[in-house]
Structure formats: C-alpha cells, structure tokens
Amino acid sequence: MIGESAKKALLKRLKEGDRDAITEVIEDNQRSIFALAYRFTGNREDAKDITQETFMKAIKNIKSFRGDSEISTWLYAIASNLLRDKARKNKGFETTTLDEEIIADNPSPLEQYEMKERKSIVRKALKSLPPEMRTAFLLRFESGLKIAEIAKATGKSEGTIKAQIHDALSRVRKIMGGENEE
Amino acid sequence: MKNSEKFDIESEAIERSMAEFLKGDPVPELDPFELSIMTEKIVSETTAKKRRWFELKPAFQVGLAIVSVIVFIFALNVRTKTIKVFERGEIHFSGENISEKTIIEAVEKGAIAETEVLVRLFDIEKSEKDLLKRIYARDIDEFIDKLSDEDVENIMEHLDKLGYPRSKEA
Numbered sequence: 158m159i160g161e162s163a164k165k166a167l168l169k170r171l172k173e174g175d176r177d178a179i180t181e182v183i184e185d186n187q188r189s190i191f192a193l194a195y196r197f198t199g200n201r202e203d204a205k206d207i208t209q210e211t212f213m214k215a216i217k218n219i220k221s222f223r224g225d226s227e228i229s230t231w232l233y234a235i236a237s238n239l240l241r242d243k244a245r246k247n248k249g250f251e252t253t254t255l256d257e258e259i260i261a262d263n264p265s266p267l268e269q270y271e272m273k274e275r276k277s278i279v280r281k282a283l284k285s286l287p288p289e290m291r292t293a294f295l296l297r298f299e300s301g302l303k304i305a306e307i308a309k310a311t312g313k314s315e316g317t318i319k320a321q322i323h324d325a326l327s328r329v330r331k332i333m334g335g336e337n338e339e
Numbered sequence: 340m341k342n343s344e345k346f347d348i349e350s351e352a353i354e355r356s357m358a359e360f361l362k363g364d365p366v367p368e369l370d371p372f373e374l375s376i377m378t379e380k381i382v383s384e385t386t387a388k389k390r391r392w393f394e395l396k397p398a399f400q401v402g403l404a405i406v407s408v409i410v411f412i413f414a415l416n417v418r419t420k421t422i423k424v425f426e427r428g429e430i431h432f433s434g435e436n437i438s439e440k441t442i443i444e445a446v447e448k449g450a451i452a453e454t455e456v457l458v459r460l461f462d463i464e465k466s467e468k469d470l471l472k473r474i475y476a477r478d479i480d481e482f483i484d485k486l487s488d489e490d491v492e493n494i495m496e497h498l499d500k501l502g503y504p505r506s507k508e509a
Contacts, residue, residue, distance in 0.1 A: 179381065183374075183377070183378050205369065205373065209377050275364065276363060279360065297348070298357035298361060299366075304349065326353070329360070
C-alpha cells in the first residue's frame with residue numbers, strides 16, 4: 158500500500174487521465190484482479206475479459222471515486238459486480254480442460270495425475286459455492302482482504318460476509334475432507 | 340471433520356490452510372504480451388475520450404459565445420412577441436421599441452433566459468431547447484465526459500446550425 162499523499166497524487170493524476178498513472182494502476186493490480194476472476198470463472202479467457210473490463214470501467218468512472226478506500230478495494234468492488242452480473246447471465250462458466258493446462262508443464266505421468274487431482278478438488282470446491290459466497294470466499298482467501306474490506310467491496314454488511322465465508326469454508330472443507338481421505 | 344465445527348474465519352491457521360488448498364490449482368499469469376495489449380487497449384480508450392473532450396470543449400465554448408453574441412447584436416425587425424419564461428414572467432418587445440440594451444438588461448437580470456431567446460428567435464424545437472439548457476446548467480467537463488457518441492453527434496449538429504465548424508484538431 159502506498160502512503161496517503163502518494164495515493165492522493167496518484168488519484169489526481171488518474172482523474173486527469175494521465176497515461177502513466179493508468180498504466181501504474183494496471184500493473185499494480187492486474188495480477189490480483191485476474192486471480193480473482195480466474196478463480197471465480199475457472200477460465201483463463203473469461204478471466205482476461207473480466208480483468209480488462211474492470212480497468213476500463215474503473216477508468217471510465219474514476220471521477221466518481223472519492224478515494225475513501227484503497228484503489229485496489231475499489232477495483233475488487235468493480236470486478237465483483239462484473240463477475241456477479243456474468244454469473245447471472247451465464248449461470249456458470251466454462252472451465253478449461255485440466256489436461257490442456259498440465260501438458261505445458263511437462264511433469265511425469267504420476268505428477269500429472271496428482272496435479273490434476275488437486276486442481277480438480279479446488280475447482281469442484283469453488284464451483285460448489287453460489288456466486289456471492291464464492292466472491293466473499295475468494296476475496297478473503299485468494300485476495301487476502303479483511304472482512305471490513307470485503308464488506309466495502311461487495312456492499313454487504315460485515316455480518317453477512319462473515320456468515321458467507323463461514324458457510325463457504327464448511328462446504329470447501331467438506332469437499333476437501335471427502336476427496337482427501339486420510 | 341465435523342460439519343458443525345465452529346472456526347475463526349479470520350485466524351492465521353485458516354488463512355494458511357486455505358492458501359495451501361488453493362495452491363493446488365495455481366492461478367496462471369498474463370504473459371507480458373497479453374498484459375501489454377490489455378494495457379494499451381485500456382489506455383487508448385481513455386485517450387480517445389480525452390481527444391473527444393479537446394475537440395468538443397472549444398466547440399461548446401465558442402458555441403455558447405455565439406449564442407450570447409446573437410442575443411446582443413440581434414437585428415430588431417421583429418414583430419411583437421410575448422415571451423413567457425416559466426416563472427420569470429413576460430417581456431414584451433417589438434421591432435420599434437426593443438433595443439439591444441433592453442435585451443441585454445433583460446438577460447442579465449435573468450428576466451429571460453438566453454436559451455429561451457434563442458428558442459423563440461430561431462424557432463428551435465423544445466427537445467433541442469432542453470439540450471441547450473443542459474449545456475448551460477452543467478459543469479462542462481463533467482458533462483462532456485458523460486456524453487455518449489450519439490449525444491456528441493446531436494450536439495455537433497446543433498452547433499452546425501449555429502454556424503460553428505464541425506470539429507477542430509486538438
């Protein structure tokens with residue numbers, strides 16, 4: 158996180174449409190926004206589209222951003238809304254075939270199998286979560302946001318977020334426990 | 340593992356556990372080329388908007404100045420008209436009695452809106468009058484930023500009618 162005065166200066170430059178400021182914000186935040194979108198959709202191309210749309214929307218509406226939260230939190234809010242809207246339209250996303258992903262890494266057959274299994278469990282767990290719950294879960298454990306920040310990003314109360322994450326954790330752990338018999 | 344188990348969702352242990360779990364399906368990264376393309380698209384969109392802003396703002400400013408000038412140097416061979424301006428009341432003028440000074444004073448006092456004079460004098464339709472009022476009322480920067488392409492086209496047509504050239508290079 159940057160200092161308060163640096164943040165204000167960056168925001169001012171963004172509002173003026175400064176190209177370097179826009180590039181700076183993209184570079185600083187693209188990884189985390191892409192990660193959120195990828196986890197949510199399970200699909201690289203969808204994640205890329207959402208990431209681009211997030212920044213486009215942010216730049217378009219920059220004048221309405223008052224700077225009372227971190228820029229990253231604001232971007233998460235935009236991305237969350239886009240993901241929610243997309244989930245409503247599509248009722249789920251198409252996930253990439255795991256085989257296509259693993260081949261590029263060139264591991265041994267056993268390693269491939271194990272990697273595939275682990276990925277499958279993660280994706281199954283995330284897919285089992287309803288969209289809003291999935292967003293809250295990912296913002297907490299993928300993006301590392303605190304409850305208060307997630308509440309701000311999603312427009313929900315902290316109580317609701319806590320309940321959603323608690324519920325999500327139960328479901329995820331159930332799948333983890335069910336798939337990984339020890 | 341108990342389903343009814345209560346756990347602290349903000350604890351470090353849970354964070355570590357979930358982070359470890361999610362590592363099982365690592366998130367791919369955008370390669371530098373993809374990132375560069377995406378950044379360029381986003382920045383270009385902003386630049387296009389700015390270009391439009393630079394193109395329109397002088398047009399607006401000159402357009403509004405022209406409106407004011409038209410009011411002030413208006414040739415006064417008009418028939419008697421009564422202009423009702425909402426709650427502002429009426430002013431009567433005719434080609435013999437009216438003078439530039441009268442019009443100027445009336446506009447300055449707010450007895451008549453410049454746009455209203457324009458509407459009446461040039462017989463502009465109500466929808467166009469509303470558009471002109473919006474232009475006057477709003478902060479120009481904010482107004483231009485929020486314009487759709489269709490809005491831009493409509494406004495440029497109005498300015499064409501006022502005799503302002505369609506566009507100037509930034």
